[in-house]
Amino acid sequence: MSLLERLTDDMKQAMRDKDKEKLSVIRMVKAALQNEAIKLGHDLSDEEELTVLNRELKQRKDSLLEFENAGRSDLADKLKAEIEILMIYMPEQLTEEEVEEIVKQTISEIKASTKAEMGKVMGAIMPKVKGKADGTLVNRLVLKHLS
Template identity: 70%
Template sequence: MSLNDRLTTDMKVAMKNKEKQKLSVIRMVKSSLQNESIKLGHDLTEEEELTVLTREVKQRKDSLQEFDKAGRSDLVQNLDEELSILTAYLPKQLSEEEVELLVKQVIAETGATSKQEMGKVMGALMPKVKGKADGGLVNRLVQKNLS
């Protein structure tokens, strides 16, 4: 079942159960997927859907940090709920140990030895962890292993 089909099914369930928050988040994601499809001029592949979903999660995490700094606990709670709804659609996240293992493998494959070659490592690594690990975590682990 594609992401769009899952979202449509969950949207119907949310309507029946009168879950306003979940319904709002699902509609927002469906809208983002539709906009991306129009922008690209074709139906989205699974990878493109995952990119859009990851972008939505990242936007909310960034907003969450900003609202937390500003002391807006009402907005923080709302974004926490949205994040929990969105993360249900992401693939299972890799643990830090699994990501570190992948980082070491890619460093060995690319033969990188210094931080100057970080771009080469990140370029080879990111497609492998796309949607399965936070980019910040990956970046930090690559820097740690290249120093």
């Protein structure tokens, strides 16, 4: 079942359950996916769908941080709920230990040793963990192993 079909089924269920919050998030994600498909001019592949989902999740996480810093707990709570709903559609996340192992392996493959080579390492790692690990976690681990 594709992500769009799954979202449609969940949207129907949210309507039946009168779950306005979940319904709203699903509609936003569906709209983002459809807009991306129109922009690209073809149906989205699984990887492209994952990219859109990641973008939506990242926007909410960034906004959450801003709202928390501004002391807007009402908006922060709403975003936390939206993030939880979005996480349902993300692939299973890697643990920090699994990400660290991928980082070590990639660094040894590339034979990187200095922080100057960080861009090269990140460029090699991110496709391996796309959608399965947070970029800030990967960044932190790469810095740790290159210093």
